[in-house]
Amino acid sequence: MNLDAKIPSGPIQEKWDKHRFEMKLVNPANKRKFDVIVVGTGLAGASAAASLAELGYNVEAFCFNDSARRAHSIAAQGGINAAKNYPNDGDSIERLFYDTVKGGDFRAREANVYRLAQVSSAIIDQCVAQGVPFAREYGGLLDNRSFGGAQVSRTFYARGQTGQQLLLGAYGALMRQVGLGTVKMHVRTEMLDVVVVDGRARGIVVRDLTTGEIRSHAADAVVLATGGYANVFYLSTNAKACNVTAGERAYKRGAAFANPCFTPIHPTCIPRSGDYQSKLTLMSESLRNDGRGWVPKIRGDRRSPAQIPESERDYYLERKYPSYGNLAPRDISSRAAKEACDDGRGVGPGGYGVYLDFADAIGRLGQNVIAERYGNLFEMYERITGENPYQVPMRIYPAPHYAMGGLWVDYNLMSTIEGLHVLGEANFSDHGANRLGASALMQGLADGYFIIPYTIGHYFASNKLGKVKTDHAEFKRVEAEVRERIKRLTTANGKRTPDSFHRELGKIVWEKCGMARNEKGLKEALQQIPALREEFWKNLKLTGHSDDYNAVLEHAGRVADFLEFAELLCLDALMRTESCGGHFREESQMADGEAKRDDAGFSHATVWEYAGADKAPLLNKEPLTFETVKLAVRSYK
Amino acid sequence: MKLTLRIWRQKNPRERGAFVTFPLADVSEHMSFLEMLDVLNESLIDKGQEPVAFDHDCREGICGACSLMINGYPHGPLPATTTCQLHMRHFKDGDVITVEPWRARAFPVLKDCVTDRSALDRIMQAGGFVSVRTGGTPDANALPIRKKEADLSMDAAACIGCGACVAACKNASAMLFVAAKVGQFAHLPQGQAERKERVRRMTGQMDKEGFGNCTNTYDCEGACPKQINRRFIAEMNRDFICAELTE
Numbered sequence: 040m041n042l043d044a045k046i047p048s049g050p051i052q053e054k055w056d057k058h059r060f061e062m063k064l065v066n067p068a069n070k071r072k073f074d075v076i077v078v079g080t081g082l083a084g085a086s087a088a089a090s091l092a093e094l095g096y097n098v099e100a101f102c103f104n105d106s107a108r109r110a111h112s113i114a115a116q117g118g119i120n121a122a123k124n125y126p127n128d129g130d131s132i133e134r135l136f137y138d139t140v141k142g143g144d145f146r147a148r149e150a151n152v153y154r155l156a157q158v159s160s161a162i163i164d165q166c167v168a169q170g171v172p173f174a175r176e177y178g179g180l181l182d183n184r185s186f187g188g189a190q191v192s193r194t195f196y197a198r199g200q201t202g203q204q205l206l207l208g209a210y211g212a213l214m215r216q217v218g219l220g221t222v223k224m225h226v227r228t229e230m231l232d233v234v235v236v237d238g239r240a241r242g243i244v245v246r247d248l249t250t251g252e253i254r255s256h257a258a259d260a261v262v263l264a265t266g267g268y269a270n271v272f273y274l275s276t277n278a279k280a281c282n283v284t285a286g287e288r289a290y291k292r293g294a295a296f297a298n299p300c301f302t303p304i305h306p307t308c309i310p311r312s313g314d315y316q317s318k319l320t321l322m323s324e325s326l327r328n329d330g331r332g333w334v335p336k337i338r339g340d341r342r343s344p345a346q347i348p349e350s351e352r353d354y355y356l357e358r359k360y361p362s363y364g365n366l367a368p369r370d371i372s373s374r375a376a377k378e379a380c381d382d383g384r385g386v387g388p389g390g391y392g393v394y395l396d397f398a399d400a401i402g403r404l405g406q407n408v409i410a411e412r413y414g415n416l417f418e419m420y421e422r423i424t425g426e427n428p429y430q431v432p433m434r435i436y437p438a439p440h441y442a443m444g445g446l447w448v449d450y451n452l453m454s455t456i457e458g459l460h461v462l463g464e465a466n467f468s469d470h471g472a473n474r475l476g477a478s479a480l481m482q483g484l485a486d487g488y489f490i491i492p493y494t495i496g497h498y499f500a501s502n503k504l505g506k507v508k509t510d511h512a513e514f515k516r517v518e519a520e521v522r523e524r525i526k527r528l529t530t531a532n533g534k535r536t537p538d539s540f541h542r543e544l545g546k547i548v549w550e551k552c553g554m555a556r557n558e559k560g561l562k563e564a565l566q567q568i569p570a571l572r573e574e575f576w577k578n579l580k581l582t583g584h585s586d587d588y589n590a591v592l593e594h595a596g597r598v599a600d601f602l603e604f605a606e607l608l609c610l611d612a613l614m615r616t617e618s619c620g621g622h623f624r625e626e627s628q629m630a631d632g633e634a635k636r637d638d639a640g641f642s643h644a645t646v647w648e649y650a651g652a653d654k655a656p657l658l659n660k661e662p663l664t665f666e667t668v669k670l671a672v673r674s675y676k
Numbered sequence: 677m678k679l680t681l682r683i684w685r686q687k688n689p690r691e692r693g694a695f696v697t698f699p700l701a702d703v704s705e706h707m708s709f710l711e712m713l714d715v716l717n718e719s720l721i722d723k724g725q726e727p728v729a730f731d732h733d734c735r736e737g738i739c740g741a742c743s744l745m746i747n748g749y750p751h752g753p754l755p756a757t758t759t760c761q762l763h764m765r766h767f768k769d770g771d772v773i774t775v776e777p778w779r780a781r782a783f784p785v786l787k788d789c790v791t792d793r794s795a796l797d798r799i800m801q802a803g804g805f806v807s808v809r810t811g812g813t814p815d816a817n818a819l820p821i822r823k824k825e826a827d828l829s830m831d832a833a834a835c836i837g838c839g840a841c842v843a844a845c846k847n848a849s850a851m852l853f854v855a856a857k858v859g860q861f862a863h864l865p866q867g868q869a870e871r872k873e874r875v876r877r878m879t880g881q882m883d884k885e886g887f888g889n890c891t892n893t894y895d896c897e898g899a900c901p902k903q904i905n906r907r908f909i910a911e912m913n914r915d916f917i918c919a920e921l922t923e
Contacts (some may be wrong), residue, residue, distance in 0.1 A: 093809045093810055104733060106740075106796070108797075109733055113734065114736055161813075164815055165810060165811070167816040167819065168806065168866060170805075170806045170866045172830040172864070173816075177823050177828075179820025180817045197833075200738060203738055204830075207833065210800075211800065211804055211806070212805060214797065214804060218801035272903040278733040278734040279735060280733050280803060312704070312706040314705075315704065315712075316711065317710065317714055317735060320736050385875050388706070402869065422757070422761055423708075425763065488810045492810065582724060582727065583726045587787075588786060590727065591727060606783075657770045
């Protein structure tokens with residue numbers, strides 16, 4: 040596979056400017072002759088669709104929710120990074136660039152990350168002009184706060200709902216274009232396949248989720264902004280409908296998938312309370328500043344926390360990492376909690392939780408101070424668990440919440456299928472093996488507002504694209520395949536619901552390819568997943584019809600794709616025998632439990648190429664060359 | 677606990693719907709309301725029956741997808757809480773719980789408890805934005821905004837577009853939704869250039885969609901999971917009158 044990243048030559052500071060000048064342009068009068076399909080209306084998709092329509096392209100946008108505004112970008116709480124240096128604390132494009140490369144454990148492509156840092160400031164300008172109500176100081180200027188992995192305050196925020204406010208900005212811009220007739224919006228419509236004609240992405244096949252109709256849409260280019268795949272774990276902080284279908288379908292049509300094993304784990308989520316649990320809720324990590332993590336020393340100790348005397352408590356983080364204690368890095372504290380629970384000392388229903396105790400902090404600082412710092416989080420916790428964390432210790436447990444891996448893209452955000460562009464979380468480009476807090480929103484908007492509008496024009500201007508319509512034989516063929524697949528799902532006359540398969544898959548992937556991975560477990564998973572997939576197609580039970588609103592059928596289709604993707608995820612984790620960022624291989628760790636990177640062996644992106652059904656995928660490598668930063672051991676000590 | 681659920685079943689927009697009663701045992705108090713419905717639905721699929729259709733997605737109270745009328749209250753009886761954040765510990769063993777879709781002419785039922793809320797999108801298309809293009813915007817700090825005004829704008833912007841205000845209103849009015857959108861921009865300097873056109877166009881679209889009029893009973897404010905303040909309705913009315921008189 041030819042993996043030409045098309046990185047412009049020259050010093051890193053000049054690459055993007057030089058590239059913008061060198062890229063070909065489409066004459067303003069000719070833009071209306073090009074049709075673009077945008078799938079997904081989160082930050083990346085909505086900003087791309089609006090920006091492309093403003094330029095004059097004909098855009099069709101698709102989302103599976105009932106409104107474009109409900110995409111999961113909306114749930115981001117913390118903030119968005121930008122190298123504005125408003126606080127005068129030494130931030131710069133260089134520093135944001137370096138922090139992001141380092142935060143990603145040196146597994147991201149330098150040139151892309153530098154460009155991300157370069158356009159970050161313009162994102163904030165754009166959002167403010169749109170009327171995004173960012174937090175402000177009394178002088179009327181924008182407020183900033185600090186976030187993990189950075190020593191400067193570069194995070195802009197809007198109360199605890201930065202994601203919603205940024206998305207409403209992009210959604211507003213999109214609605215404006217819909218009103219002007221330049222974007223045709225299709226809600227409750229799910230993309231089920233990509234159509235490739237003569238090596239180029241020329242359209243998609245979708246299912247109307249209200250009527251069940253299968254139809255095709257043709258265009259000159261397709262943009263996927265379809266988010267991440269953390270729901271492969273079943274329980275994650277993602278929204279229920281988040282899925283890998285678009286990515287998996289594109290992969291099967293020839294788009295290579297990069298670094299699927301890079302999935303981060305967030306240490307402070309509310310633990311599951313029973314087998315019915317449908318999703319996990321994340322709480323800010325800032326809680327660890329004042330909370331002390333502990334579990335009982337005795338296995339299976341079912342006493343209430345107040346009845347367990349001090350001498351029978353194991354403050355496991357303070358014991359294992361005396362210098363860092365409860366503020367040990369994310370991955371280390373996550374794994375320590377898992378170890379304690381695997382040892383039978385977990386607390387709460389099911390035994391998968393650890394205490395985060397504020398009693399000492401309340402005694403030392405008073406309840407008022409704690410309420411001021413964490414009041415809203417305590418309230419949210421009480422709403423969900425029914426327990427008052429001022430009186431009983433919180434219970435927390437780590438959970439998956441993002442995906443750094445995704446479809447491989449070059450510098451122009453184009454996948455290995457010509458004309459198929461991939462933006463935001465759905466691509467692999469900018470975060471390496473670990474994403475810093477408040478950087479996901481930045482990347483989604485950078486891709487949509489400031490990168491794809493330039494690079495898609497270059498694609499149109501550099502290629503002679505004849506018009507392809509949906510009556511083309513290839514559209515008919517893919518449509519038939521989609522119908523056949525749906526028929527297979529609806530006619531499998533078995534006994535198990537799609538949800539039960541999803542839960543079982545999630546359990547396998549979480550246990551064998553979650554916070555800590557090893558060769559034995561991954562090999563087991565690679566046996567279990569195909570077996571489960573085989574059972575799925577034999578023993579699936581659906582209700583309702585395919586030509587109607589049918590949430591069970593929707594879920595079954597997504598689970599079918601997760602069942603295929605999970606194998607790639609585990610295979611990637613097996614091949615990467617080093618530990619880096621969110622990928623922790625137990626065989627590769629330092630004496631103190633820190634991840635041990637292997638730069639000689641793994642300074643590359645693993646890029647998987649589909650080889651056909653029942654064939655092992657082909658492994659390609661995109662070497663990562665670091666011209667600007669020096670590789671170093673990632674340390675926050 | 678054991679519950680009796682009376683749930684609205686409706687095959688499609690054309691056919692008439694009706695309440696169907698389902699007994700449900702072994703409900704844990706720690707379940708969210710939607711997890712309780714998940715359990716019901718899994719048992720229905722097991723029996724070969726179609727599960728109850730309802731909209732949901734993020735399940736953390738921000739996407740605005742979930743939308744059930746529970747015992748006559750939009751999002752259930754708890755204040756400032758979406759259905760997905762409502763937990764079963766607020767119900768008692770033996771309770772009969774009535775679950776319906778949003779009821780409003782502008783929100784036709786698609787299936788069971790799923791309604792078509794695209795009218796809200798069309799109101800947004802009429803003017804729920806500041807007309808700026810991508811790029812060419814001034815530096816973000818070139819425009820100082822009084823903190824108090826920025827905070828008020830944020831109060832209004834917290835609206836999650838769920839439609840509970842419409843469902844709560846005896847007139848099925850969308851005034852609180854529209855007022856929140858108009859109010860977000862009315863409190864910001866960025867929104868001033870289009871302030872008059874915006875309020876006229878958005879309220880005009882609201883009327884076209886078949887939402888009812890506001891008679892100031894403020895059930896909308898009581899039902900709003902994000903506690904959007906009714907002051908924004910008063911402010912929008914003032915803006916509307918000014919716009920009508922001067923345009």
